[in-house]
Amino acid sequence: MIVEMRQYQLKPRSVPAVEELIGQGMAVRSKYSKLGGLWHTEVGTLNSVVHIWPYDSMAHREKVRAELANEKGWPPKTLEYVVEMKVDFLTAAPFSPPIEPRELGALYEIRTYTYRAGTIPEVIKRWSEKIEPRIKLSPLVGAWFSETGTLSRWVHIWAYRDFAHRESVRQDAVKQGIWPPSTAEFLIKQENMLVAPASFSPLH
Numbered sequence: 001m002i003v004e005m006r007q008y009q010l011k012p013r014s015v016p017a018v019e020e021l022i023g024q025g026m027a028v029r030s031k032y033s034k035l036g037g038l039w040h041t042e043v044g045t046l047n048s049v050v051h052i053w054p055y056d057s058m059a060h061r062e063k064v065r066a067e068l069a070n071e072k073g074w075p076p077k078t079l080e081y082v083v084e085m086k087v088d089f090l091t092a093a094p095f096s097p098p099i100e101p102r103e104l105g106a107l108y109e110i111r112t113y114t115y116r117a118g119t120i121p122e123v124i125k126r127w128s129e130k131i132e133p134r135i136k137l138s139p140l141v142g143a144w145f146s147e148t149g150t151l152s153r154w155v156h157i158w159a160y161r162d163f164a165h166r167e168s169v170r171q172d173a174v175k176q177g178i179w180p181p182s183t184a185e186f187l188i189k190q191e192n193m194l195v196a197p198a199s200f201s202p203l204h
Contacts, residue, residue, distance in 0.1 A: 008082050033060075035053060036202065037197065037201045038052075044194060122186070123186060130179060133176070134173060142157050
């Protein structure tokens, strides 16, 4: 499985309008493939919308996009609000759960790490050894790595009830010695954003 992660940087105060337009188009878009989740930033670069679309393969994605080319109801007319678009194609780690509708909480954390070239297999190994006790504290939405574009990127999304729950989980994980995995020696860069789901997001 692959995931297409799309991030739109929007003009200030335009997130509600963009989410409304995307939501209106979902009945049409969902006939071709399902949305994984859609969020807007609460902490991080503001006025951003992030959405993930799971596909069986790149061939599946291309097939869907070809079919959508003849669809009048998609894409939504959001370009007037968009300042910048970024697209990443990501491959799921072996322990990453399937992307499916779930009620997980009101706050999600999207973390993106850039590792040294060639170290992703070892990162997956070390995460695999630690992930089971960690997901007992809060759900993992997914963990993926890049195989196109900027390589050796590691994206993981976690769900929390709220900001207080996130802080509690992070403290408990460190106190219990179960998290994080020991991959700091490979790290080059870390990025983070806290996001809230749109009303129509299958992950909410």
